[in-house]
Amino acid sequence: MSTYDSSSDSDEHPATSIKLFGRQRPLHAILGGGRAADVLLWRNKKISAAVLIGVTSAWFLFEVVEYNLITLLCYLCITTMIFVFAWCNVAHIFLSRPPEIHINELISESRTKEIALIFRTKLNSFLSILYDIARGKDIKLFILFIAFLWIVSALGTYFSTLNLLYLGFLCIQTLPALYERYEHDVDQFASKGNRDMKKFYQKLDSKVLIKIPRRPVKKN
Numbered sequence: 001m002s003t004y005d006s007s008s009d010s011d012e013h014p015a016t017s018i019k020l021f022g023r024q025r026p027l028h029a030i031l032g033g034g035r036a037a038d039v040l041l042w043r044n045k046k047i048s049a050a051v052l053i054g055v056t057s058a059w060f061l062f063e064v065v066e067y068n069l070i071t072l073l074c075y076l077c078i079t080t081m082i083f084v085f086a087w088c089n090v091a092h093i094f095l096s097r098p099p100e101i102h103i104n105e106l107i108s109e110s111r112t113k114e115i116a117l118i119f120r121t122k123l124n125s126f127l128s129i130l131y132d133i134a135r136g137k138d139i140k141l142f143i144l145f146i147a148f149l150w151i152v153s154a155l156g157t158y159f160s161t162l163n164l165l166y167l168g169f170l171c172i173q174t175l176p177a178l179y180e181r182y183e184h185d186v187d188q189f190a191s192k193g194n195r196d197m198k199k200f201y202q203k204l205d206s207k208v209l210i211k212i213p214r215r216p217v218k219k220n
Contacts (some may be wrong), residue, residue: 027180042177052173059166140201 031037044046063068091097132144156164179186 027176027183031176040172040176041180048173055166055169055173059162062159063162063166 027043028037028043031040038044039048039051061072062069133142136142152164158165
């Protein structure tokens with residue numbers, strides 16, 4: 001299966017209805033269609049900006065200011081405890097009730113199980129896809145994935161883990177919204193790139209890959 005779908009492989013007849021990664025559904029639906037998709041596509045600019053500012057602030061504290069995580073957590077706990085202490089002991093002066101926080105209801109058991117189930121499902125799905133790629137069912141996809149991992153490993157030698165995670169977050173936070181805005185131009189560029197990649201793969205397959213002996217993959 002190709003990375004992009006096109007109605008034509010020739011330069012004389014360019015594809016007009018290509019969708020990036022061969023998607024059939026709207027980008028919002030692919031991203032889940034909920035609040036997370038709204039944040040990634042900047043449907044609610046205030047929340048998206050708040051998330052971006054929050055993550056950027058955390059990156060600034062840990063990478064630029066070089067705060068230690070344990071030190072920062074301790075400072076946050078100290079500040080929170082002082083605030084709650086002052087509120088509880090000064091509230092009667094202003095004829096107001098002190099805050100009543102039900103700790104057991106902050107994270108319910110059902111919500112915890114739901115999050116764990118979602119994480120387990122996503123992890124199993126990812127491992128299944130990774131296993132199918134490693135089995136060599138699609139040699140083209142196998143090569144692309146190996147190339148992707150090699151690029152990420154190369155970037156890891158120039159960036160710290162935190163910087164690499166922050167760079168990934170910036171891509172996730174900005175690229176979907178930019179693609180949705182310039183979808184037509186990106187799809188046209190993807191169409192041309194798809195045809196060029198197909199031509200290159202055909203040459204590589206006929207001269208190199210076809211000579212590699214492979215054991216037949218057993219069907220389940």
